[in-house]
Amino acid sequence: xxxxxxxxxxxxxxxxxxxxxxxxDYLRHHERQTGTKEGCKEGDCGAxxxxxxxxxxxxxxxxxxxxxxxxxxxxxxxxxxxxxxxxGLNLPELTPVQQAIVDxxxxxxxxxxxxxxxxxxxxxxxxxxxxxRTKVKHALSGHLCRCTGYRSLKAAGDIAADTVGERxxxxxxxxxxxxxxxxxxxxxxxxxxxxxxxxxADGDAFDATSEEIGPGVVIxxxxxxxxxxGEDVPDAKVAVLNKTSELRQAxxxxxxxxxxxxxxxxxxxxxxxxxxxxxxxxxxxxxxMYLIASWQIRNRATLGGNVVNAxxxxxxxxxxxALGSELVLRRGDAQRTVPMNAFYxxxxxxxxxxxxxxxxxxxxxxDATTRVGWEKVSKRKCLDIATVNCAARIRAEGGRFxxxxxxxxxVAPIPLELxxxxxxxxxxxxxxxxxxxxxxxxxxxxxxxxxVRGSADYKRLLTCQLMIxxxxxxxxxxxxxxxxxGPASRSSPPAPDVGAGRA
Ligand SMILES: Cc1cc2nc3c(=O)[nH]c(=O)nc-3n(C[C@H](O)[C@H](O)[C@H](O)COP(=O)(O)OP(=O)(O)OC[C@H]3O[C@@H](n4cnc5c(N)ncnc54)[C@H](O)[C@@H]3O)c2cc1C
Ligand code: FES
Ligand code: FES
Numbered sequence: 136x137x138x139x140x141x142x143x144x145x146x147x148x149x150x151x152x153x154x155x156x157x158x159x160d161y162l163r164h165h166e167r168q169t170g171t172k173e174g175c176k177e178g179d180c181g182a183x184x185x186x187x188x189x190x191x192x193x194x195x196x197x198x199x200x201x202x203x204x205x206x207x208x209x210x211x212x213x214x215x216x217x218x219x220x221x222x223g224l225n226l227p228e229l230t231p232v233q234q235a236i237v238d239x240x241x242x243x244x245x246x247x248x249x250x251x252x253x254x255x256x257x258x259x260x261x262x263x264x265x266x267x268r269t270k271v272k273h274a275l276s277g278h279l280c281r282c283t284g285y286r287s288l289k290a291a292g293d294i295a296a297d298t299v300g301e302r303x304x305x306x307x308x309x310x311x312x313x314x315x316x317x318x319x320x321x322x323x324x325x326x327x328x329x330x331x332x333x334x335x336a337d338g339d340a341f342d343a344t345s346e347e348i349g350p351g352v353v354i355x356x357x358x359x360x361x362x363x364x365g366e367d368v369p370d371a372k373v374a375v376l377n378k379t380s381e382l383r384q385a386x387x388x389x390x391x392x393x394x395x396x397x398x399x400x401x402x403x404x405x406x407x408x409x410x411x412x413x414x415x416x417x418x419x420x421x422x423x424m425y426l427i428a429s430w431q432i433r434n435r436a437t438l439g440g441n442v443v444n445a446x447x448x449x450x451x452x453x454x455x456x457a458l459g460s461e462l463v464l465r466r467g468d469a470q471r472t473v474p475m476n477a478f479y480x481x482x483x484x485x486x487x488x489x490x491x492x493x494x495x496x497x498x499x500x501x502d503a504t505t506r507v508g509w510e511k512v513s514k515r516k517c518l519d520i521a522t523v524n525c526a527a528r529i530r531a532e533g534g535r536f537x538x539x540x541x542x543x544x545x546v547a548p549i550p551l552e553l554x555x556x557x558x559x560x561x562x563x564x565x566x567x568x569x570x571x572x573x574x575x576x577x578x579x580x581x582x583x584x585x586x587v588r589g590s591a592d593y594k595r596l597l598t599c600q601l602m603i604x605x606x607x608x609x610x611x612x613x614x615x616x617x618x619x620x621g622p623a624s625r626s627s628p629p630a631p632d633v634g635a636g637r638a
Contacts, residue, residue, distance in 0.1 A: 140328050141213040144223030145317035147324060154211025155352065155373035157361065159183045161210050162220060170221035170249045176206045177362050178432050179518065181278035184250035186257050188217030190325050198322050201434040202257040207361045208435065209354055211375035215329050217321050221249035224256055231313055232256050235294040241287035247280040254278065254430065255292050262304040266296035276517040277429025355401060356435035359444045377401060386494055389413065395497040400439025404451060407438060417507045426511050429518045439493045445483045448521040448544040454509050456542035456550050457526035461497040466490050479549035505530040505538070508609045510601040514588065521545055522588040525601040529609060536560045546581035546594050553577050565613040570606055574599045
């Protein structure tokens, strides 16, 4: 097996450890770097947070660093990247983040502290303007600390951000003695690794487009597969999609092509939300992100993984479904396109053979007047999966619904396109009575079950509430939330004759 070559803090590493081995286990057991803590090993606590730096920019002359949970990342994906641990951030004096944590008394047992220092430092390493309080809160949303409380941690984050001011970014932090100097050499070292690895022609590369894919475990971001099969993956034959370079190129990036927005399946949630083409079409996308997983997970979780994991409550899945997306699947040279609303066939059953890879997702071009919305309710605000989620793509003209794509998650065995509801709404005026009728149609389409996330009745109620929140939020000129507060609206409205329509 070819070595995996990468940079660990200030050292070049070449390892023959299995590609599916967790970075966390590699660090603690093979490098004895035990500052990176093992807590939940499921991406929930943030104790294992490290920074991953990847060459970026037109000339590949800078490295972009992002915090990730090392307990859900395969060693194989470190190839040509910079892995930075808490040990790598240390200086002779305390860094601004460490000093602020000490000053605020924000570390008691200390188990969570290394991960928090890494995330907050990662935030200061982002190029750009001064870090504000919202960003600090977002950076901390992937961390649990059970002994000191979050107020002192948030205060420490704010103080560290104030200390650094506008001198964020790697170069400024190094120049100001707030980050070790080895960071400045890292781009050149990674370029050298890339050049040498390319020259060596990796004979062991897993060709994910070949027949070989069948018996292997396919890993994209790893945030589902390691939670579900974490014990088995390190010993299995793995296809690290983010490593197989030719395939990876086809699976990355966002571009407008042939009337679609083409999203590479390996696009992470954060990359999706940051992209100008996505922001143009879904202006609130950054707000949605705060309700999805955590910064560390969103830096790993891919859109393709969300779709293929086939959870009925996948947050990106329900959005892509509402957008009328299509999926491009490839096996060897054969490629086919499947409409997303025909992909799911039952609980975790879908129209894909084990050896097919989801290459990209095609979102139809949205007309400038098309509005997009998304809602989610979960048991806690951050770092929790949905009880029910809901998304809509709607074009209206002259006060009437023209094109409607509503989808809902958590109320059926599959992520559900509300076909009958969409058909009913098309051509109808946008008013309260129509929406009340649409709620009744939606109730005939969903089949929620009671489980730990809520009773079936509660999920039925949530479906109504989220649809109202969506539609009043998307069409404030026609609908207000107050109109729906009356007692009549939440009891079951009479189901309309769907076939007849109103207008
Ligand atoms: C702490 C935590 C919080 C989370 N919170 C949320 C949340 O709020 N909302 C949400 O929707 N999800 C959440 N998730 C779930 C997860 O992050 C998402 O489902 C994510 O999109 C999975 O993508 P991945 O790239 O990590 O998939 P992986 O784990 O790599 O793969 C998932 C499955 O899909 C297959 N696969 C992946 N990519 C491809 C491909 N291109 N072609 C063929 N097969 C493929 C894999 O073989 C595997 O079976 C959370 C997970 C964790 C650990
Ligand atoms: S050990 Fe808890 S997030 Fe990794
Ligand atoms: S200081 Fe103990 S868990 Fe955070």
